[in-house]
Amino acid sequence: MTTTSKNRHTETQQPHWIEWMTGAVSAVLILGMVAWIAGEALVQEVTAPSFRSQVRAITVVEGGHRVEFEISNQGTTTAAAVVVRAEIMEAGRPAETAEVTFDYVPGNSKANGGVIFAQDPAGREIRLRAIGYTDP
Amino acid sequence: MDEDVAVAGTVSRGERDPDEARRFLIGLGRGAAGALIFGVPMLMTMELWFLGFYIERYRLLLLLIANIPLLILLAHRVGFEETFTWREAIRDATIAYGIALVMSALVLTLFGSIRPDMLLMEVLGKIAIQAVPASIGALLGRSQLGGELDKSEQQDEENKGSEVSTGYGRELFMMAVGALFLSLNVAPTEEIILIAFKMTPWHAIALLVLSIVLMHGFVYAVAFRGTHELTKETPGWHAFIRFTLPGYVVAIAISLYVLWTFGRLDDVAFGQILTFAIVLGFPASIGAAAARLIL
Structure with missing residues (x-):
């Protein structure tokens, strides 16, 4: 009281x-x-960001095919401005490329995003790769 | 001490004199002023406009519903304890919420942030989210900014000798309101998570300690108007354990709730969540301490 x-x-x-x-x-x-x-x-040992991406869903949308994916940061350090490149692979070469940038992927955490391909990626391999980041 | 003395600027039941209508309008004006004073920083934050359309609807709904008992309890607290009934508290809370909705809609329209060609859902989302802090402002504006115009000055004289007891739960509730108010202001901005990302764990612990020290200092050490005093026999650490520490936990809980509402905690590791909460807990704890002094 x-x-x-x-x-x-x-x-x-x-x-x-x-x-x-x-x-x-x-x-x-x-x-x-x-x-x-x-x-x-x-x-915990401090480790640099390292990424793993996984396709979650592919849906047909207006003007293309949307590929939703999840990116997880396996390192303990947070990465900012993470650029992810998505490619549809055909006979070992990329047939179509799309890119998306994540503002932040915190350490030991996940983020979700999507890219939109003009082609239907069905039956072909989709390669997702983080190609760069900055320290926040 | 009838009720129209207690409620600044509202129409009472029973006989009405011409002053009543004028007083009611002045009350509305104060509410609008309060809504603006408290709401403008948020109305001018772009993250909040965006949140209006991407915030998950059930989280927004929960925030809007949680705001109702909060306003009623607050209205009951800032009115004069002995004469203020729950009925009046509910009425005042409703009016404050209404003023907040109107003011938010008005200002957002002026800023071109809501336009007729937008989806209704988006417009409603934007207004609703802004109405929460604005309604707290409207309520405080009606009670705290006013007072001189009616008989409350005389009321104050009469009340001088009397003491108001604040229950422990009520004290914690006041801290929650203060914490909610300040954290709502800053939580949607990107800076909160950016600061958390820039901090090392040691920074986080230092900030936690500083927040608690500030909270205690605000309320007990620095002699502000409304400062809490301890009786001579009570050692300082008693209040620290009984009020400051629970107050900080309340501030952290409110921070977590606000961050969750704005979707900042989704898929984030627990250690990061703690750091976010400590960063937001800094303004929240200052808000909690300030609420104990002001309310």
Whole structure:
């Protein structure tokens, strides 16, 4: 409880046990946060961004074929402005190329995006590759 | 002490004098002013316009619904405790929400951010998202900015000796409102995640400690108007455990909620989420501390 009198607040002297309880739980939560972050900082090895992409769905849309994909950053460092090039491969050579840029792919996290091909990629291999990034 | 004394600028039931209508209009004006003061930073943030159409609808709905009890509780708190009924609180909250919607629509139209040729869904999304902080502003504007015009000055005199008790839960609620308000202002911007990406884990821990120290300092150490005092026998760490630490947890929880609402946490690793929350928790905790002083 707090007692307010003309903009003067005085905390009560005999607080309810719930106040102490909440305080204790809060302290545990905050220490937990600090411990988690410190733990990651101490234990986890810092690795540069490295990407893996996977096609999730191909749908026919107005003016082409949309390929939705997921890109995951396996490194612990966040990458910004990640350029992903998507190619439809035909006999070992790219038949069509599309590019998309992700603002951020955080470390150990995923991001989703899509490209739109004019050709139908059905039956052919789609190659997805991150070709560059910057440090945020 | 009847109710029209308690509510600045609203029409009361029973006999009405010609002043009532004028007072009501002035109340609306104050609400609009409050909505602008609190809402303009967000109305002029492009990320929020974009959020209006890409925010997931159920998250937007949840935010809009959660705002209703928040406004009612807030209206009940900023009114005069003894005379202010829940009925009036609900009415004031509704009016504040309404003012906020109108002001948001008006300003967004002026900025050319909403146009008649846009999808209704997009227009509604943009207005709705802006209405949340604006409604808090409208409510505070109606109560905090006003007061002199009617009999409340005299009311203040009468109230001078009286004390208002704030329950512990209410105290935490006030902190949540302050945290929500400041975090809504900055959460949609890209800077929050960019800052998190630039920080090392040690930076994050330092920011966490600083946020807690600032919170405690704001409320107990620096002698602002509305500063909280401890009785002489109470050691300082008592308030730290009972109010500051829970307050920080509230600020972090609100930060997480706001980030989730804006879709910033999707597919992000837990360690990164914590860092985002600490970065947003910085303004949120300042907002929480300020709310304890102001409200």
